[in-house]
Amino acid sequence: MQKVRGIRGEVVKFGIVGLSGVVVNFAVFWVCNIGLGIASLRSNIAATVIAIATNYLGYRYWLYRDRDAASRKREITLFLVFSGFGMLIETGVLGFSQYVLGLDSNFEKMGAKVVGLAIATVFRFVSYRTWVFKALPETAPPAVESTSGQELAAQAELMLAAEQIRYAKAE
Known part of the structure; x- marks a missing residue:
């Protein structure tokens, strides 16, 4: 039962950090795509890269501050690799909805970002807690x-x- 409470707290904190990243992600996407007229996939990549940077700070210094930090170089490398895979998932869903399904309105793009982000979030949670921010023995x-x-x-x-x-x- 103690382990269930621990993971529930971890999921809540992961969600808080992730939610702040989502706000950054969507705000940067909106500014790039709608405000500056940059193509949606390029806007998504820029938004995701900025959100990844802000999320790392939250994960390392708040959520996983008690985890093994002996090898920061390894941690950052794995974080960037798994975050990159998450970005590919997000961008792939957006690209599929826009170029294959023809969903090109601003509302439809945002819907595709929500779906892609949800799938990528599950992937990131599992990979970060399993391989990036390893528990101390x-x-x-x-x-x-x-x-x-x-x-x-x-x-x-x-x-x-x-x-x-x-x-x-x-x-």
């Missing part, structure tokens, strides 16, 4: 009863890994 408390040499070595490795992560966070 849990350290098991030392067992009171007698343990074998292999179990003792495994516990020592876990404790060492946790210490290395703490030192990495302190730097």
Whole structure:
């Protein structure tokens, strides 16, 4: 039950950060496409790139601040890769609706963005929590009863890994 509450809180925070990204995404899309007359797919890419940048700050420094940050370069690379796949999903849905289905009004473009963004959001949530912002390894408390040499070595490795992560966070 504790795990369900934890993931529910994570989903709510993910939604808050994501919602701010959606506002940025739609605002930039609207300005680029309607205000500046830039083609809808190009506007979508520009809007998504800006939203990705703002979302990273929310995910790293608010939602996943307690996750392993020992390898920031790896984290940012994976974040950009999975965000890029999400952008392809969004842009693909928009392009399909506009160029295949012929849905070209402003209202229809926004509807296609909503559908594409919903699909991409599910993909991003799973990939970010699974591969990008990895949870710190849990350290098991030392067992009171007698343990074998292999179990003792495994516990020592876990404790060492946790210490290395703490030192990495302190730097």
